[in-house]
Amino acid sequence: MENEVTIRIGGESGEGTISGGDILALASARWGYHVFTFRTFPAEILGGPCMFQVRISDRPVKSMGDYADVLICLNKEAYDRNIRDLRRGGVLVYDPGDFTPESDDFITYAVPFNELARKEVQLFQTKNMVMLGAIAGLFGPPLEALLQVVESRLSKSRKANPVLMEKNRLALDIAYRYVREKIEKRDPYQLSPVEKADRVVLNGNQAVVAGALAAGCGFFAGYPITPASDIMEAMAKELPQVGGTFLQAEDEMAALAAVLGASFGGVRAMTATSGPGFSLMTELIGLASMAELPAVIVDAQRAGPSTGMPTKMEQADLSFALYGGHGDTPRLIVAPANVADCYSLMGLAFNMADRYQMPVIFLTDQSLTARVESVDRSVFQPFTIEGRLEYGKVGSNGANGASSNGSKHEAATALAASFARYAYTASGISPMTIPGPGALPYSATGLEHNEHGHPDYEPEDHTAMMQKRFRKLETAAQELPQPEPYGDSNAEIGLIGWGSTEGAIQEAVDRARAKGYKVASLHLRILSPLPDRALRNFISSVKTIIVPECNYSGQLANLLGARYGLQPIRVNKFGGIPFTAGEILRAIEEVC
Amino acid sequence: MVQSTTPTLTLKDYKSEVKPTWCPGCGDFGVLNATLRSMAALKLPVDQTVVVSGIGCSSRFPHFIRTFGFHSVHGRALPVAQGLKMARPDLTVIAVGGDGDFFSIGVGHLVHAALRNIDITAIVMDNETYGLTKGQTSPTSPHGHKTKSSPYGLLASQFNPVATALSLNVSFVARGYSARPKELAALIEQATLHRGFSFVHVLSPCPTFYNTFDAWDAAVTPLPEDHDPSSRLKALEYALDSEKQYIGLFYREERPTMERVTREVVEPREFRIDEYIQRYA
Numbered sequence: 001m002e003n004e005v006t007i008r009i010g011g012e013s014g015e016g017t018i019s020g021g022d023i024l025a026l027a028s029a030r031w032g033y034h035v036f037t038f039r040t041f042p043a044e045i046l047g048g049p050c051m052f053q054v055r056i057s058d059r060p061v062k063s064m065g066d067y068a069d070v071l072i073c074l075n076k077e078a079y080d081r082n083i084r085d086l087r088r089g090g091v092l093v094y095d096p097g098d099f100t101p102e103s104d105d106f107i108t109y110a111v112p113f114n115e116l117a118r119k120e121v122q123l124f125q126t127k128n129m130v131m132l133g134a135i136a137g138l139f140g141p142p143l144e145a146l147l148q149v150v151e152s153r154l155s156k157s158r159k160a161n162p163v164l165m166e167k168n169r170l171a172l173d174i175a176y177r178y179v180r181e182k183i184e185k186r187d188p189y190q191l192s193p194v195e196k197a198d199r200v201v202l203n204g205n206q207a208v209v210a211g212a213l214a215a216g217c218g219f220f221a222g223y224p225i226t227p228a229s230d231i232m233e234a235m236a237k238e239l240p241q242v243g244g245t246f247l248q249a250e251d252e253m254a255a256l257a258a259v260l261g262a263s264f265g266g267v268r269a270m271t272a273t274s275g276p277g278f279s280l281m282t283e284l285i286g287l288a289s290m291a292e293l294p295a296v297i298v299d300a301q302r303a304g305p306s307t308g309m310p311t312k313m314e315q316a317d318l319s320f321a322l323y324g325g326h327g328d329t330p331r332l333i334v335a336p337a338n339v340a341d342c343y344s345l346m347g348l349a350f351n352m353a354d355r356y357q358m359p360v361i362f363l364t365d366q367s368l369t370a371r372v373e374s375v376d377r378s379v380f381q382p383f384t385i386e387g388r389l390e391y392g393k394v395g396s397n398g399a400n401g402a403s404s405n406g407s408k409h410e411a412a413t414a415l416a417a418s419f420a421r422y423a424y425t426a427s428g429i430s431p432m433t434i435p436g437p438g439a440l441p442y443s444a445t446g447l448e449h450n451e452h453g454h455p456d457y458e459p460e461d462h463t464a465m466m467q468k469r470f471r472k473l474e475t476a477a478q479e480l481p482q483p484e485p486y487g488d489s490n491a492e493i494g495l496i497g498w499g500s501t502e503g504a505i506q507e508a509v510d511r512a513r514a515k516g517y518k519v520a521s522l523h524l525r526i527l528s529p530l531p532d533r534a535l536r537n538f539i540s541s542v543k544t545i546i547v548p549e550c551n552y553s554g555q556l557a558n559l560l561g562a563r564y565g566l567q568p569i570r571v572n573k574f575g576g577i578p579f580t581a582g583e584i585l586r587a588i589e590e591v592c
Numbered sequence: 593m594v595q596s597t598t599p600t601l602t603l604k605d606y607k608s609e610v611k612p613t614w615c616p617g618c619g620d621f622g623v624l625n626a627t628l629r630s631m632a633a634l635k636l637p638v639d640q641t642v643v644v645s646g647i648g649c650s651s652r653f654p655h656f657i658r659t660f661g662f663h664s665v666h667g668r669a670l671p672v673a674q675g676l677k678m679a680r681p682d683l684t685v686i687a688v689g690g691d692g693d694f695f696s697i698g699v700g701h702l703v704h705a706a707l708r709n710i711d712i713t714a715i716v717m718d719n720e721t722y723g724l725t726k727g728q729t730s731p732t733s734p735h736g737h738k739t740k741s742s743p744y745g746l747l748a749s750q751f752n753p754v755a756t757a758l759s760l761n762v763s764f765v766a767r768g769y770s771a772r773p774k775e776l777a778a779l780i781e782q783a784t785l786h787r788g789f790s791f792v793h794v795l796s797p798c799p800t801f802y803n804t805f806d807a808w809d810a811a812v813t814p815l816p817e818d819h820d821p822s823s824r825l826k827a828l829e830y831a832l833d834s835e836k837q838y839i840g841l842f843y844r845e846e847r848p849t850m851e852r853v854t855r856e857v858v859e860p861r862e863f864r865i866d867e868y869i870q871r872y873a
Binding site for chain 2: 243264
């Protein structure tokens with residue numbers, strides 16, 4: 001039997017469902033397993049149904065799994081909501097005090113979670129520990145692995161006290177012994193010890209923060225919004241510790257405006273938001289593009305339109321990221337595919353912003369923000385931080401601020417004339433200055449301007465400036481990395497995707513190839529400028545193209561259609577939940 | 593290239609090669625002159641001073657000054673200026689704009705600039721009309737004011753900038769008049785030196801769309817010499833005067849500034865990704 005199980009826990013928010021799942025994922029990862037989580041959030045502020053799913057495997061896992069192998073129901077509602085996602089022949093663990101399941105399609109184990117917590121442990125809050133103890137006894141990981149995580153978590157908690165820790169230990173132990181003694185195991189899911197590996201366990205938002213800090217981000221301004229708020233909260237805590245500054249803005253317009261102010265001051269700056277906030281930022285994205293200022297804007301996409309479903313996943317901001325704003329506005333777009341990317345591509349995004357003096361939109365999505373993955377520690381390398389192309393600068397500016405030490409009231413420096421801040425160059429990139437002693441001043445402006453940054457509406461000027469700004473995208477297209485196809489090198493069917501769906505797509509490719517289909521996929525991490533060479537090669541190498549996307553309108557498919565005249569098969573999912581590999585596999589099979 | 597230090601500086605040293613686009617007689621000329629004069633008096637280094645603006649006639653300001661400039665979008669001069677000052681506390685940051693920028697589209701930012709008290713100076717040129725878009729009403733237009741956007745007379749009340757700034761507890765509140773550039777220059781100078789968010793409301797008439805020169809010549813009155821700028825209540829009384837337009841320093845208070853305080857909360861150290869990522873092991 002393979003060393004893999006997908007466990008889903010369904011329960012009520014606030015009764016430890018999610019924290020129990022977190023502990024299970026972390027303990028399994030520390031024990032040496034690969035993990036991949038998927039969770040839902042209740043719409044309510046307090047309470048409401050929620051679920052946590054973790055796929056645990058001794059091989060790298062790319063997606064959340066098609067079905068749960070094991071479903072743990074902490075109440076009847078969890079059963080009603082989640083039973084359709086339990087694999088036929090899978091295991092249902094339930095509390096006989098809550099309900100009695102009717103179906104014969106599953107192996108059922110009755111564990112009295114409530115009674116064990118209430119009567120045996122005599123502390124009802126330990127119900128999730130009882131659940132974890134039962135999981136350890138039935139499937140793994142071992143009790144000690146769970147206990148270690150619980151202890152280290154509790155020691156950091158405000159609620160920490162020896163009595164509570166003892167109760168937790170007792171709950172784990174009682175449930176473990178209960179299932180060992182009372183339940184006759186009839187299922188094939190049993191995790192056995194594997195070799196330990198050097199991995200870290202974190203979610204997409206946490207990796208974005210690590211990436212931003214490693215990239216030398218020195219300023220963050222933002223406004224709270226689900227599901228991007230954790231990025232802001234972490235930056236609020238971390239930035240002062242590395243000499244950076246943080247501002248909770250009064251709205252998203254102020255947030256991006258403050259970011260552009262900091263960026264004008266030569267400091268690497270970013271904001272993080274979601275759809276509604278991203279909409280408000282549009283005018284300032286145009287300003288950043290026009291004034292040629294670097295900025296990194298994380299858009300953690302959620303289901304729209306309007307307020308939509310704040311806690312649900314969608315990939316429906318691509319068109320807006322590409323085209324949002326009045327006028328022709330060059331911008332760069334980066335989309336991470338997994339947690340490791342959330343780190344690595346932040347390094348790339350900051351370098352791109354500085355190198356091309358342009359806003360970079362970093363498109364994550366709700367599922368990726370909350371997705372916990374075990375990632376090889378070696379992914380988290382320091383970045384090479386590229387500076388900006390500076391005009392007549394001796395030495396360089398630190399990423400976290402200027403090298404200035406001059407008094408602001410020493411004499412003014414008289415200058416003969418302004419310098420050509422927006423000089424026409426072959427690459428489109430013009431050397432800029434950063435305020436500080438000896439730097440040549442200029443005015444950044446959202447008005448059309450001449451090479452010196454002075455307002456200028458002459459047709460020749462606007463034409464040349466427009467070309468110069470867009471030339472930077474052409475330069476970027478030449479310089480930025482091209483994606484490599486995945487799968488069969490003689491594929492007949494090609495899938496093209498972007499963002500957090502890569503794992504599900506690649507897993508579908510693997511499973512399709514195992515069935516004998518000639519399939520490959522190409523995943524785009526940079527969507528502006530498009531990796532033209534790789535796309536043309538891939539498109540011409542296959543007979544049929546499928547574009548799976550979690551949106552209604554097929555936004556990448558539309559883009560590829562406009563650019564390459566491509567009419568791909570569109571596979572769209574837009575219920576607020578990511579693709580499973582099985583769903584994409586079915587789409588492949590329908591073509592064949 | 594960079595020249596050697598000049599011992600005395602004049603207004604001309606701060607003038608850029610771009611000629612103002614304003615109508616003849618525009619009050620903003622006086623404000624520009626007063627600003628340049630205050631810069632020369634303070635010997636502000638052009639390479640370490642940034643003038644930030646939004647959109648409007650007065651927001652063309654940065655282009656006419658030889659310091660660094662950031663001509664942003666409508667209403668957002670204050671957040672741009674605050675982000676810059678937070679990130680670069682070593683720079684002198686001056687935000688300029690008009691009544692539309694500061695009291696209409698960007699009025700929300702005024703509240704939070706007051707609360708944060710980041711050390712920037714705001715110079716607001718108020719002509720009680722929308723000049724760039726040719727004369728519609730502004731929040732500071734008087735009730736009943738007839739324009740193309742208020743053909744039956746303005747139905748809303750008039751916004752009181754100084755009283756608002758005082759009620760928000762802005763740490764430096766002053767008013768000047770473009771036709772009195774010397775006094776205005778002195779106020780801007782004090783505002784620039786003030787540590788914290790300073791707000792200078794400037795009566796700056798628009799002779800093209802709403803000529804208030806005569807009315808303001810009559811109404812403008814210096815604050816009494818015995819006015820105590822530490823009294824917010826007294827300042828508010830002068831600000832609420834319905835006939836006189838008092839000019840001078842209404843209120844001043846030294847308070848901690850956010851860009852300084854934020855640097856005192858912890859001792860910064862070098863970021864190391866290997867150390868940071870350990871928390872997820």
